Amino acid sequence: MAKKKAARSNASPDLDATWKGPCGPFFVSHQMFERGLMTRNDLSILPSQKTDQDALLELCRTAFPAEDLTGLLSELLALEQGVLSLIARQGDQIVGHVILTLETRSSPDLALLGPLAVVPHVQRQGIGTVLVEEGCARLAEQGIKRVCLLGDPAYYGRLGFVQETAVQTPCPIPSEWVIAWQFRALDSSFSPAPGPLALPSVWLKPDYWV
Numbered sequence: 001m002a003k004k005k006a007a008r009s010n011a012s013p014d015l016d017a018t019w020k021g022p023c024g025p026f027f028v029s030h031q032m033f034e035r036g037l038m039t040r041n042d043l044s045i046l047p048s049q050k051t052d053q054d055a056l057l058e059l060c061r062t063a064f065p066a067e068d069l070t071g072l073l074s075e076l077l078a079l080e081q082g083v084l085s086l087i088a089r090q091g092d093q094i095v096g097h098v099i100l101t102l103e104t105r106s107s108p109d110l111a112l113l114g115p116l117a118v119v120p121h122v123q124r125q126g127i128g129t130v131l132v133e134e135g136c137a138r139l140a141e142q143g144i145k146r147v148c149l150l151g152d153p154a155y156y157g158r159l160g161f162v163q164e165t166a167v168q169t170p171c172p173i174p175s176e177w178v179i180a181w182q183f184r185a186l187d188s189s190f191s192p193a194p195g196p197l198a199l200p201s202v203w204l205k206p207d208y209w210v
């Protein structure tokens with residue numbers, strides 16, 4: 001998946017504020033409160049519902065105007081299991097969305113994060129960060145040990161992602177994107193077996209990775 005397209009970590013120093021959101025524990029970075037970017041009452045992070053699909057496709061179109069990821073998103077949302085789809089809701093508006101896909105092993109250790117999208121007019125308010133943190137926290141609670149993604153290191157590096165060299169992408173990526181293939185450890189004692197990330201067939205389309 002192109003880097004422009006495209007996870008409670010014990011490796012994150014940022015998770016120092018916790019409150020009970022409407023859908024359970026919600027982790028918010030200290031910096032977001034410090035910077036006044038997030039208040040406790042104006043944002044909810046919760047799993048998406050089937051009825052959110054149209055809004056999520058529209059969000060996808062708006063956040064990625066130069067490419068069409070709606071086919072991928074529709075297929076991911078249609079998966080019955082192995083996917084965590086979280087929305088950020090402000091009032092009655094969906095303002096952000098992230099999907100995390102678990103590897104297809106019987107006892108998954110790994111997951112892929114993406115696409116991640118925030119409505120343009122509320123970008124740079126910490127919503128993308130909160131979606132990533134909450135996604136990682138929920139997967140860690142499910143026993144997932146490592147989250148991979150193909151994305152901009154300038155953005156994801158701030159969130160604790162570093163270049164991945166053990167787990168490989170499921171399809172080839174351009175050589176210049178190697179540094180964009182990253183991971184965040186949810187269990188720092190875990191070492192993955194080298195090899196390609198085993199993902200559902202929806203992800204095994206080479207076009208999504210070039």
Ligand SMILES: CC(C)(COP(=O)(O)OP(=O)(O)OC[C@H]1O[C@@H](n2cnc3c(N)ncnc32)[C@H](O)[C@@H]1OP(=O)(O)O)[C@@H](O)C(=O)NCCC(=O)NCCS
Pocket residue numbers: 003004005006063064114115116117118119122123124125126127128129130150151152154155
């Ligand atoms: C990338 C995206 C999800 C970030 O969401 P967000 O809510 O705006 O991000 P946050 O508020 O958590 O973080 C904002 C910080 O990240 C930085 N940032 C945002 N996008 C960035 C990018 N592509 N590269 C580098 N830094 C980026 C901003 O500079 C900002 O830092 P600053 O406020 O100190 O300057 C959002 O901009 C988006 O939807 N973009 C379009 C779709 C996309 O590119 N998705 C990611 C695919 S890998």
